[in-house]
Every structure is written in structure tokens, then in C-alpha cells.
Amino acid sequence: MSTRTPLMAGNWKMNLNHLEAIAHVQKLAFALADKDHEAVEVAVLPPFTDLRSVQTLVDGDKLKIKYGAQDISAHDAGAYTGEISGPMLAKLKCTYVVIGHSERRQYHRETDELVNAKVKAAFKYGLTPILCVGEELDVREAGDHVRHTLAQVEGGLKDLPAEQAESIVIAYEPVWAIGTGKVCGSDDAQEVCSAIRGKIAELYTQDVADQVRIQYGGSVKSSNVAEIMAKPDIDGALVGGASLDADEFVKIVRFRDQ
Numbered sequence: 001m002s003t004r005t006p007l008m009a010g011n012w013k014m015n016l017n018h019l020e021a022i023a024h025v026q027k028l029a030f031a032l033a034d035k036d037h038e039a040v041e042v043a044v045l046p047p048f049t050d051l052r053s054v055q056t057l058v059d060g061d062k063l064k065i066k067y068g069a070q071d072i073s074a075h076d077a078g079a080y081t082g083e084i085s086g087p088m089l090a091k092l093k094c095t096y097v098v099i100g101h102s103e104r105r106q107y108h109r110e111t112d113e114l115v116n117a118k119v120k121a122a123f124k125y126g127l128t129p130i131l132c133v134g135e136e137l138d139v140r141e142a143g144d145h146v147r148h149t150l151a152q153v154e155g156g157l158k159d160l161p162a163e164q165a166e167s168i169v170i171a172y173e174p175v176w177a178i179g180t181g182k183v184c185g186s187d188d189a190q191e192v193c194s195a196i197r198g199k200i201a202e203l204y205t206q207d208v209a210d211q212v213r214i215q216y217g218g219s220v221k222s223s224n225v226a227e228i229m230a231k232p233d234i235d236g237a238l239v240g241g242a243s244l245d246a247d248e249f250v251k252i253v254r255f256r257d258q
Ligand SMILES: O=C[C@H](O)COP(=O)(O)O
Pocket: 011, 101, 173, 177, 178, 179, 180, 181, 217, 218, 219, 220, 238, 239, 240, 241, 242
């Protein structure tokens, strides 16, 4: 049994404006006000435009819910229209930042090199990256999913010191399971998550690998979360669609009751 604290993170993607965000986080906070879920860390990952509102709510009401962004610029400041920097996210007291989500790799052509630069930018400003990796359907069908995913892990962690690597969160998200309702079987997810931990042990040490939290993401719901979380190398979930329904997300956080 892992001693790593499970991390349940809701990636809202491009959903919920700042007013809806306030209502949503209030609902989560109310439903999670008892102590039952305290062995689980809960985070929301709203669009940039919601972060100030979420920060004000979390700070003001001293909520235990953590929050973070869905992307970060590799640059500190300057003429990068549309980008949001590490210092800006740090000023908003973000804990986490999603880096290398497959939607950014696919629609914005983010490479492992850029992902690696963003991981370093996050650490530079005290943010914890949630580094996303995972294969497309054709790669899985060719049986190349483990090699493909481990190459993304290696690329994302390139030249990262052990003291940073040990605190990173890695989200294994098979692209074909994202938003499709097709869940990766828990044994298949465990196979890749275990291989990711093995790769981290190879790149650093077993001790570092044992500290890294590895999430599964891809059509996670209250009905399948318990089976996924029962796997020894899976330490949480990166939840997309189901995190937009507060009641459903709360059930996912309370996966031990499902
Ligand atoms: O970041 C979250 C993932 O892309 C999973 O999304 P989903 O739960 O809607 O499949």
C-alpha cells in the first residue's frame, strides 16, 4: 500500500467562467467540509481567467482545496502575447500547473523540449508541475505505448535535479481514453504507471521514484475510480469532464466509499 497522498485534480479545461467557478468551488467546499476526505488532496485547475476569483475564495474562507493553472509560459516575462508566466501564477498562489496536456501537444504542437522548459519554469517559481504523458490510439494498437510514454517522461524530466523530480506529479493519460468514455483498463493503466515509476528509478533513484505521485486520467468517473485507485502505482486521478459536476467530483474524491 502506497504512503503517497492521493491527488484528485479536476482539470476544467475551457469551461466555467469566473462566476461559475466561484459557485462550483463553494459547492465542492461545502460537500467536502467534513473530515472524511482529508487523506486525499483535492485540487481544481480552472482557466486562467478564474484563478483570481478562486484564490480569493480559497484564501478568504481558508479552504483546503488547492488550485492551479492548465499551462505556463516557458518564459519569465516579455513580448509573448497571450502567455501567462510562472511569476504571475506564483503571485496567485497556485500550487499546481498542468504541463504537456495532450490537448496542448495536439492543438499547439507542444514538443517534449518545450514541455521540459515549462517544467523548469514551474519549479523556478515554486509551482508543482502535473506533467501529462500518454499515447494516441495508433501507438497503443501498435503495442508501443510503454516506450512512447516513457520517452515523454524522459523528455519532460530532462536535466531536472532529483530534489525537483521527487515532487513532480505525472499524469498518465492515454489520449484515446480522454473524453471518449473509453476507460483504459485498470491493469493496463497500472502497467504503464509502474513502467513510469521504473523509469524514474532508472533516471534518479528508487527513493525518488517512490515519492513521485502518478495519476491516471481518461474518462475517470465515480463508477470506475475505486478500481483504478486500487492499483499500487496509481496515486490519484486527473479528471476532466466529470470534474465539472461538483457532486460527481466529490464522489471521485471519496473514492474509498464507492
Ligand atoms: O485532464 C484531464 C483529462 O484530459 C481527462 O479528461 P476526461 O476525464 O474528460 O476524459
